[in-house]
Amino acid sequence: MAIDFTLTTEQRRLQSSVREFARDVLAPLSDQVDQEPDPLRAFQLVKPAYSEACKQGIAFSMLPREYGGGGLSNVDFVIAAEEIQAVDPGFGTTVLVNGLGLMPVWYYGTEEQKKRFIGAATSDQSGEFIVGYAASEPPGTPGGTANFDAPAIGGAGMHVTATRDGDDYVINGRKYWPCNVGGWDNQGADLNLVVVRTDPNSGGTTGLSAIMVERGTPGVSYNSISTSAQRSAPNCEIVFDNARVPASNLIEGTRGNGDLVINRNFAWSGPVAGIGAVAVARSAYEDALRWAKTYTGGGPEPIINYQYPGYVLGDIATKIEAARYFCWKGAHYLDQHGYHGEMLGAMCKVHCTEMLFDCVYKCMQVVGVNSLDTKHRFHRYLREASLLPLYDAGNFGMQRRRVHGVMVDESFNPRAFMDDEAVDFTKGMEGIDTVPGPKTDAPAMAR
Numbered sequence: 001m002a003i004d005f006t007l008t009t010e011q012r013r014l015q016s017s018v019r020e021f022a023r024d025v026l027a028p029l030s031d032q033v034d035q036e037p038d039p040l041r042a043f044q045l046v047k048p049a050y051s052e053a054c055k056q057g058i059a060f061s062m063l064p065r066e067y068g069g070g071g072l073s074n075v076d077f078v079i080a081a082e083e084i085q086a087v088d089p090g091f092g093t094t095v096l097v098n099g100l101g102l103m104p105v106w107y108y109g110t111e112e113q114k115k116r117f118i119g120a121a122t123s124d125q126s127g128e129f130i131v132g133y134a135a136s137e138p139p140g141t142p143g144g145t146a147n148f149d150a151p152a153i154g155g156a157g158m159h160v161t162a163t164r165d166g167d168d169y170v171i172n173g174r175k176y177w178p179c180n181v182g183g184w185d186n187q188g189a190d191l192n193l194v195v196v197r198t199d200p201n202s203g204g205t206t207g208l209s210a211i212m213v214e215r216g217t218p219g220v221s222y223n224s225i226s227t228s229a230q231r232s233a234p235n236c237e238i239v240f241d242n243a244r245v246p247a248s249n250l251i252e253g254t255r256g257n258g259d260l261v262i263n264r265n266f267a268w269s270g271p272v273a274g275i276g277a278v279a280v281a282r283s284a285y286e287d288a289l290r291w292a293k294t295y296t297g298g299g300p301e302p303i304i305n306y307q308y309p310g311y312v313l314g315d316i317a318t319k320i321e322a323a324r325y326f327c328w329k330g331a332h333y334l335d336q337h338g339y340h341g342e343m344l345g346a347m348c349k350v351h352c353t354e355m356l357f358d359c360v361y362k363c364m365q366v367v368g369v370n371s372l373d374t375k376h377r378f379h380r381y382l383r384e385a386s387l388l389p390l391y392d393a394g395n396f397g398m399q400r401r402r403v404h405g406v407m408v409d410e411s412f413n414p415r416a417f418m419d420d421e422a423v424d425f426t427k428g429m430e431g432i433d434t435v436p437g438p439k440t441d442a443p444a445m446a447r
């Protein structure tokens, strides 16, 4: 019996223990965090929940047991992530980003680097250890993350440079948006995986690598960004001003392949972001259903008994179910194919996050004007729904581009996912649809 949606006993246990954590530890903090105007203070308010997540093994649950992690499969992780994100999607992002910072070390690091960096996170007893992942850069001309793989030298793309000087790399430039990177005090996360250009004469998919920057590195500063949603996930601008990092911190297998790290990372996180959308839609739907079963609007019976609320809520429930199984499939595919799922992860993220807004809006239509009362949570669901398609590599910026890049390749088998075949992702699939910056004559990559 190959296709079976039954959760194992361990998965049920995981689901119920994370559900309990979300209900008992996270939920009591969540509204206060959402309403706190200062973004750093908002993040600090969530620290007791983070410490508990460390104690319960949630914070590094996605990392392999071999290096002290929780050893969850991708399917397990997605099951757990739904429970957290149904209560607080930003907290889910904070945990997710621990993985975005350390999974590439597991994929591409030397044995020594895996023990040093993953081991530091998983053996820490403080309940505060946090890891950032910095790929995104400020928008502007030239610059921006959207075009990070544009075939341009000195044009669009990544502008943070790491220049070799003796036994060190000297890092200069700015990143914008990365999560977790400032840590609990804007003095830096314990570890930050930073995508840099090690060859300033290169462009597009060449000359990018990932290097680990440790807390306390001189020449790095952090400024909080105040976001309209996911306020428990701390976004920052990072400024590197001649920051010196040991050359041994460059994750060996990423040398010249930072572009592939970005694509693999944002595909790994696809089903996790997707289940975040399922989770928010689930919460909005459950609130609207509860309302429809109790509110009569002055009529003879609760509005659930009428066609419009009944049919609309039925449609919403259908979308949620379908999206959840897509996330399970996406996660299962990553498990089956060595954590590669560059195309399917992107498809899953795009599809699920883009069904969310419609679900929340329809829930609000069912509830009616009372959904606008801030004592209900629909205003928050709406804000969360607007964020999910834009973060974790934007659906229009990076996720659709990856799908397009694979699809256009000669080797692409349109039945690959149905047949559970591996789909290789290569540099040749990158850069499609990009617009090079103004400093170059290189044409946009066209096929």
Ligand SMILES: Cc1cc2nc3c(=O)[nH]c(=O)nc-3n(C[C@H](O)[C@H](O)[C@H](O)COP(=O)(O)OP(=O)(O)OC[C@H]3O[C@@H](n4cnc5c(N)ncnc54)[C@H](O)[C@@H]3O)c2cc1C
Pocket: 093, 097, 100, 132, 133, 134, 135, 136, 137, 139, 144, 145, 146, 147, 176, 177, 178, 179, 180, 227, 230, 233, 235, 387, 390, 391, 392, 393, 394, 395, 396, 397, 398, 399, 401, 432, 433, 434, 435
């Ligand atoms: C809560 C949160 C957490 C985040 N965490 C992290 C993190 O941990 N690490 C990190 O590095 N970043 C993080 N980010 C940033 C996130 O990944 C962004 O989605 C990403 O940096 C922006 O890339 P984008 O592809 O969406 O491009 P955008 O800059 O949003 O693109 C803008 C628009 O430009 C156009 N465009 C995009 N690509 C192209 C192209 N190739 N050619 C022509 N036009 C194009 C499209 O119309 C697109 O909609 C986070 C953001 C949020 C909100």
